[in-house]
Amino acid sequence: xxxxxxxxxxxxxxxxxxxxxxxxxxxxxxxxxxxxxxxxxxxxxxxxxxxxxxxxxxxxxxxxxxxxxxxxxxxxxxxxxxxxxxxxxxxxxxxxxxxxxxxxxxxxxxxxxxxxxxxxxxxxxxxxxxxxxxxxxxxxxxxxxxxxxxxxxxxxxxxxxxxxxxxxxxxxxxxxxxxxxxxxxxxxxxxxxxxxxxxxxxxxxxxxxxxxxxxxxxxxxxxxxxxxxxxxxxxxxxxxxxxxxxxxxxxxxxxxxxxxxxxxxxxxxxxxxxxxxxxxxxxxxxxxxxxxxxxxxxxxxxxxxxxxxxxxxxxxxxxxxxxxxxxxxxxxxxxxxxxxxxxxxxxxxxxxxxxx
Amino acid sequence: xxxxxxxxxxxxxxxxxxxxxxxxxxxxxxxxxxxxxxxxxxxxxxxxxxxxxxxxxxxxxxxxxxxxxxxxxxxxxxxxxxxxxxxxxxxxxxxxxxxxxxxxxxxxxxxxxxxxxxxxxxxxxxxxxxxxxxxxxxxxxxxxxxxxxxxxxxxxxxxxxxxxxxxxxxxxxxxxxxxxxxxxxxxxxxxxxxxxxxxxxxxxxxxxxxxxxxxxxxxxxxxxxxxxxxxxxxxxxxxxxxxxxxxxxxxxxxxxxxxxxxxxxxxxxxxxxxxxxxxxxxxxxxxxxxxxxxxxxxxxxxxxxxxxxxxxxxxxxxxxxxxxxxxxxxxxxxxxxxxxxxxxxxxxxxxxxxxxxxxxxxxxxxxxxxxxxxxxxxxxxxxxxxxxxxxxxxxxxxxxxxxxxxxxxxxxxxxxxxxxxxxxxxxxxxxxxxxxxxxxxxxxxxxxxxxxxxxxxxxxxxxxxxxxxxxxxxxxxxxxxxxxxxxxxxxxxxxxxxxxxxxxxxxxxxxxxxxxxxxxxxxxxxxxxxxxxxxxxxxxxxxxxxxxxxxx
Numbered sequence: 001x002x003x004x005x006x007x008x009x010x011x012x013x014x015x016x017x018x019x020x021x022x023x024x025x026x027x028x029x030x031x032x033x034x035x036x037x038x039x040x041x042x043x044x045x046x047x048x049x050x051x052x053x054x055x056x057x058x059x060x061x062x063x064x065x066x067x068x069x070x071x072x073x074x075x076x077x078x079x080x081x082x083x084x085x086x087x088x089x090x091x092x093x094x095x096x097x098x099x100x101x102x103x104x105x106x107x108x109x110x111x112x113x114x115x116x117x118x119x120x121x122x123x124x125x126x127x128x129x130x131x132x133x134x135x136x137x138x139x140x141x142x143x144x145x146x147x148x149x150x151x152x153x154x155x156x157x158x159x160x161x162x163x164x165x166x167x168x169x170x171x172x173x174x175x176x177x178x179x180x181x182x183x184x185x186x187x188x189x190x191x192x193x194x195x196x197x198x199x200x201x202x203x204x205x206x207x208x209x210x211x212x213x214x215x216x217x218x219x220x221x222x223x224x225x226x227x228x229x230x231x232x233x234x235x236x237x238x239x240x241x242x243x244x245x246x247x248x249x250x251x252x253x254x255x256x257x258x259x260x261x262x263x264x265x266x267x268x269x270x271x272x273x274x275x276x277x278x279x280x281x282x283x284x285x286x287x288x289x290x291x292x293x294x295x296x297x298x299x300x301x302x303x304x305x306x307x308x309x310x311x312x313x314x315x316x317x318x319x320x321x322x323x324x325x326x327x328x329x330x331x332x333x334x335x336x337x338x339x340x341x342x343x344x345x346x347x348x349x350x351x352x353x354x355x356x
Numbered sequence: 357x358x359x360x361x362x363x364x365x366x367x368x369x370x371x372x373x374x375x376x377x378x379x380x381x382x383x384x385x386x387x388x389x390x391x392x393x394x395x396x397x398x399x400x401x402x403x404x405x406x407x408x409x410x411x412x413x414x415x416x417x418x419x420x421x422x423x424x425x426x427x428x429x430x431x432x433x434x435x436x437x438x439x440x441x442x443x444x445x446x447x448x449x450x451x452x453x454x455x456x457x458x459x460x461x462x463x464x465x466x467x468x469x470x471x472x473x474x475x476x477x478x479x480x481x482x483x484x485x486x487x488x489x490x491x492x493x494x495x496x497x498x499x500x501x502x503x504x505x506x507x508x509x510x511x512x513x514x515x516x517x518x519x520x521x522x523x524x525x526x527x528x529x530x531x532x533x534x535x536x537x538x539x540x541x542x543x544x545x546x547x548x549x550x551x552x553x554x555x556x557x558x559x560x561x562x563x564x565x566x567x568x569x570x571x572x573x574x575x576x577x578x579x580x581x582x583x584x585x586x587x588x589x590x591x592x593x594x595x596x597x598x599x600x601x602x603x604x605x606x607x608x609x610x611x612x613x614x615x616x617x618x619x620x621x622x623x624x625x626x627x628x629x630x631x632x633x634x635x636x637x638x639x640x641x642x643x644x645x646x647x648x649x650x651x652x653x654x655x656x657x658x659x660x661x662x663x664x665x666x667x668x669x670x671x672x673x674x675x676x677x678x679x680x681x682x683x684x685x686x687x688x689x690x691x692x693x694x695x696x697x698x699x700x701x702x703x704x705x706x707x708x709x710x711x712x713x714x715x716x717x718x719x720x721x722x723x724x725x726x727x728x729x730x731x732x733x734x735x736x737x738x739x740x741x742x743x744x745x746x747x748x749x750x751x752x753x754x755x756x757x758x759x760x761x762x763x764x765x766x767x768x769x770x771x772x773x774x775x776x777x778x779x780x781x782x783x784x785x786x787x788x789x790x791x792x793x794x795x796x797x798x799x800x801x802x803x804x805x806x807x808x809x810x811x812x813x814x815x816x817x818x819x820x821x822x823x824x825x826x827x828x829x830x831x832x833x834x835x836x837x838x839x840x841x842x843x844x845x846x847x848x849x850x851x852x853x854x855x856x857x858x859x860x861x862x863x864x865x866x867x868x869x870x871x872x873x874x875x876x877x878x879x880x881x882x883x884x885x886x887x888x889x890x891x892x893x894x895x896x897x898x899x900x901x902x903x904x905x906x907x908x
Binding site: 267268269270271272273328332335336339340 | 687688690722723
């Protein structure tokens with residue numbers, strides 16, 4: 001790893017109690033590609049990194065026997081991340097290549113993302129690589145129904161990892177995957193067998209992180225409905241299971257967008273509905289620079305500074321917005337875009353494949 | 357029907373109920389109106405235990421609803437503080453402190469006011485401080501000025517507040533100092549006043565009993581002018597506690613709605629915002645309703661702290677093009693309104709300049725656009741300088757125009773505005789008629805003690821004449837095209853304010869089922885020349901059928 005100033009990717013690993021995140025983490029840490037990764041666990045005393053962790057010492061930082069640093073959050077995450085960076089630069093711990101933050105099973109991952117996105121003391125040192133959420137194939141559906149926290153962990157994910165897949169029928173697994181798709185249409189889904197994930201955690205996912213055209217094209221593709229233009233766009237409702245009011249929907253805007261007005265709308269929606277705006281991803285065709293779309297990424301009331309791409313990822317140059325929300329009707333977004341973002345109502349539409 | 361407790365007959369009863377504006381009789385049972393009409397409507401309701409009052413043809417109407425008042429301070433001043441006229445000389449002031457000190461227990465605070473601002477240079481010296489120290493005999497002293505912005509305190513108070521030559525000036529304030537030695541003179545300017553006020557608040561000087569007594573005193577004053585419901589527009593914890601305490605004891609003689617400040621105001625001290633709002637249910641009673649939050653969006657035009665679309669007149673410090681500024685951003689205001697709506701709370705937004713009004717309306721527009729309709733009514737307080745395009749937005753957004761204080765006629769405030777805004781703009785003050793014609797809900801309030809007393813009849817006459825009822829500024833009228841008729845002015849101070857504070861089902865008109873809150877007047881205000889309305893005296897005030905004021 002060269003260039004000490006290149007931001008260190010951070011993966012947030014979350015998942016409800018018993019969903020198998022620690023098992024997955026154990027397996028991931030054995031991969032040679034993760035040598036030099038640091039693991040931050042925000043729940044001291046509940047660490048189950050079997051033999052990798054020699055003992056839960058009083059030291060905040062512990063060197064694991066695979067060369068990874070493990071630390072627990074005492075005080076706040078910002079201080080821990082700053083200390084980790086300083087120690088790495090000072091040579092006290094191996095040079096950092098990646099940071100994995102494992103949340104507690106009940107944690108809302110959004111505040112961790114806010115810290116990484118908005119904390120000025122961390123700016124430039126770390127970048128969000130993605131949110132990985134583990135979902136247990138056996139209990140997943142029930143947990144989603146019962147626990148709002150679990151549904152939110154899924155809703156903010158970039159990568160969903162379904163664990164314990166060997167314990168359920170193919171039918172049950174596909175039902176779960178369908179529900180996950182409804183909650184988080186732009187998240188990639190992977191399966192784990194015996195705790196072994198079929199993806200590479202280093203594979204950067206998070207949109208705010210970089211203007212990777214392939215990735216953007218991929219999530220735009222994922223956001224498209226799979227049931228044609230007449231499909232109800234309230235996926236959760238369509239599937240008959242609204243998880244704690246969480247739903248997702250997408251918009252296509254035909255006309256270029258005036259950025260100042262759109263940014264004002266963003267301010268408003270973040271101020272008033274931030275708590276319920278679980279995730280907003282967008283590719284925006286701005287009037288001022290039609291050749292260079294802006295990538296938007298927000299988690300609740302916090303938005304990444306928009307990233308301006310060098311070019312459009314595909315021939316489709318329409319603005320596309322994907323929302324994962326809690327109790328915000330689709331019409332409310334459409335109405336307020338028209339009113340405050342100066343977008344002609346006629347040009348706001350649901351995505352359809354024929355127009356793409 | 358069981359016998360009524362109270363029957364009032366032979367009156368000229370103006371009900372403020374548009375379906376039946378006039379009646380001669382009204383009957384009351386258990387504090388509620390059970391019949392309204394002519395004599396026959398109440399004829400069967402009198403029994404042996406019924407008190408029957410012959411109004412003798414006098415005008416009776418519902419109690420006044422004051423949409424904006426600050427109650428605690430007036431009562432405290434009347435009951436517990438040394439009072440002297442702003443015209444008092446330095447010698448008088450020192451003599452009065454000496455008298456108070458002689459009577460005060462050792463160590464107890466002497467709090468008083470209000471000295472005239474013109475005395476400030478004289479008081480701001482070590483010689484004056486020495487005189488004050490001598491008069492106060494070791495007791496801590498704090499004296500407020502007539503603007504309520506500045507305090508003059510003695511050496512013992514400086515010690516208790518921890519202020520010395522080494523103390524730096526606070527932001528937006530200053531500590532008066534001797535030019536030679538730098539020693540504090542006891543003059544605490546603007547935000548420095550907060551240092552001593554909060555010292556007193558923390559010292560436990562005001563006990564809960566004193567707070568209740570002060571509040572009861574203030575409410576008795578309101579009752580004497582006919583007010584039987586009010587909104588306290590900056591209700592800190594002691595005020596909420598006093599209202600609840602009085603209500604629990606059956607001693608609250610008006611319906612009270614409280615607006616809890618979103619941030620600690622410059623003139624009151626203690627917890628505010630989320631911390632205070634979280635406690636609100638502890639302070640809810642039958643007549644005590646902590647149902648609003650107060651947000652200060654800007655300052656006042658006379659101090660160039662109100663936010664305007666057009667610049668103030670040139671100023672040596674602020675330059676040519678200063679427009680004032682808002683102290684809360686639109687997204688923050690949106691956040692506040694959104695949060696309050698989730699909690700079922702209305703928001704009263706102080707907006708003295710037209711740009712502040714625009715921003716408040718913008719924020720409410722955003723909330724309405726996202727959240728759809730609500731039953732809550734938010735207030736733009738001091739809806740006075742309003743851009744023409746904003747007039748229609750009040751009705752469209754369901755926002756109440758809080759008309760307070762009574763400055764819709766020529767006053768010294770207006771003269772101050774002319775200095776800072778220029779004559780023509782200063783005169784476009786209180787477009788009440790335009791708001792009315794645009795369908796806005798207009799609600800009347802006093803902003804007492806900004807108005808030296810909360811006499812609504814002064815405000816009501818002013819709404820009609822646009823001339824100063826006191827006779828000051830003789831011959832001058834403020835934007836007379838905006839005058840309203842008397843019936844409208846009465847609505848503004850009764851049923852409209854009741855709607856605005858969320859009590860329209862309970863107060864504001866004489867209708868069956870509503871609280872028996874009545875006032876008997878010494879004249880029929882609908883039948884007399886408009887310039888005699890301010891002279892109206894309330895003869896009797898009933899609250900829930902009980903006499904709570906009787907003119908002696």
